[in-house]
Amino acid sequence: MSEHPVIELRHVEKHFGELHVLKDINLSVARGEVVVVIGPSGSGKSTLCRTINRLETIDSGEIRIDGERIPREGKNLARLRSQIGMVFQSFNLFPHRTVLDNVTIAPVDVLRIPKKQAREEALRLLERVGVGDQARKVPAQLSGGQQQRAAIARALAMHPKAMLFDEPTSALDPEMIGEVLNVMTELAREGMTMLVVTHEMNFARRVASRVIFMENGSILEEGSPESFFTHPQTQRAQAFLQSIQDH
């Protein structure tokens, strides 16, 4: 095992036209760490998450996965992406394939794992996230919570070094949020390296090894969940925590 951080961002800058969305972002996530990124909407936290596997390009700075700098394009980019699992707000399961196919398609196509082996592992993973009995259905037949859990299984099937969660529960009905967070908590317990963008403060409090607070494209504060939630240092963080407690 290497001593590199699994995910490392150095002096990352990004603009959307006039808008400066990421300002000198420096962040590293060590193996087994669960980093939760919070902040008001428009603070750049989703963009930050998406730059890590280069679904968003960056203007300057560098991003390393396990010590290896992520390239701009080509086979190496695809290879590094395959080592980072991603879970999206809108699930993004492939609607024209069964749930089982969704989980096996990348291992078979990208990692060249034999079909039979991929199916066995996919069924194990689907079982583990609690949707084993839905394997033969198409995604549209599943509830939102089931779809998101299947999407987590799909990402896990690639044996990623780390998992990115981009607001994984924001598109879910309230009664389904818990089942997805439970799967994520379980993953964290098993030692998965995770970076989670979320509004679920209880999850951050219970599961995070570190909380990062972002606003206006900058990381304003970072620390352990206890210290951040009980003694936020910056006024902006205090105001943010106040505003979510109020409702």
Place this chain on the structure above:
Amino acid sequence: MSKTKKPSIRDYLYEPPGPRTRTWIRVGTALALGLIAALVYAVIHQFAVTGQLKAKYWSFFSRWTTWRFIGQGLLTTVEVALTAAAITFAAGFLLMRGRLSRHAILWRLSAGLISFTRGVPTLLFIYFFFLVVPRTGVKLSAFWKIALPVAISACGVVAEAFRGGVNAVPRGQREAALSLGMTERRAFYRILFPQAFRYIIPTLIAELVIVLKDTTFAYIVSCADLMQNARVLISNYDALVSTYLVVAVIYILINYGLNRLSENLAGRESRRKTA
């Protein structure tokens, strides 16, 4: 799914008619049917007056040689149409790939070709293959002189249909595929295009109908298709109205069949998705 009639898009867009509306629909239907009946009667009456219903204009349809001749023409029409369709779908696909490419030269070239083929009437392409190409010393059979221009004239529209379908696939699909380590190419062929293809089946079949209708220009290059053979019958028997009527019915039946096929495929897809 309901066991009765399958719901159409209309059932989702409009509320069901109330009693008064239903009365109006019945009155309107009756009036329209009456008008159509009157029109058909007027046409037949006029034909009778001008002698178009005389036996000499129709009797040759009782000979099997007439039908063999029509059948030969129909076969050629179908061959030309299918060949042109195969070429146009392939060319349209390539143009779409070029148009969506990140290489500026490639997509500019494709966009130019798409606009060009969409803007020029089929007839001009046919004249080009009929009059210009032979002068360059390239010898094409009548079959290709009609199949190629018809294909070229349709490929721009097909390319745009393909592109529309690909763009209609939600952005997250590509992102999910890339995040799993697929290359852009693999994501396109495994994830994006299969979904896009379902959206565009109806458009492709509509385009097939257009290709089929464009093949009727085959008489210009003396390709013995259904239309050309119809013209031969007309001049042999001096029977314009009757022959064109029969030929029109044949074209209508084919295109009606294609449209039904398109509806069936579209219906099957939407049922699969919501099943």
